[in-house]
Amino acid sequence: MDLVRFPKLLQDIYAVVDELERMFPGRHFTPDGHMVGSIGEAIAAYYYGLTLFTASARGHDGIIGERRVA
16 A cells, blocks of 8 residues: 555545535435445444455455454
């Protein structure tokens, strides 16, 4: 993972959401569904050194050292 680029990419996502919502008043462009879950897992990987498993892996989302994380 690129620890410098990751936070910037998250900021870019939300900047685009803000711009689209200004362009189309009353419309919501919030990231949701799989995107929010994946962002949460990526943030956990970023902050806690989590190694993520393939999406939708059975039982756990990743591992820290020898410890599996749900």
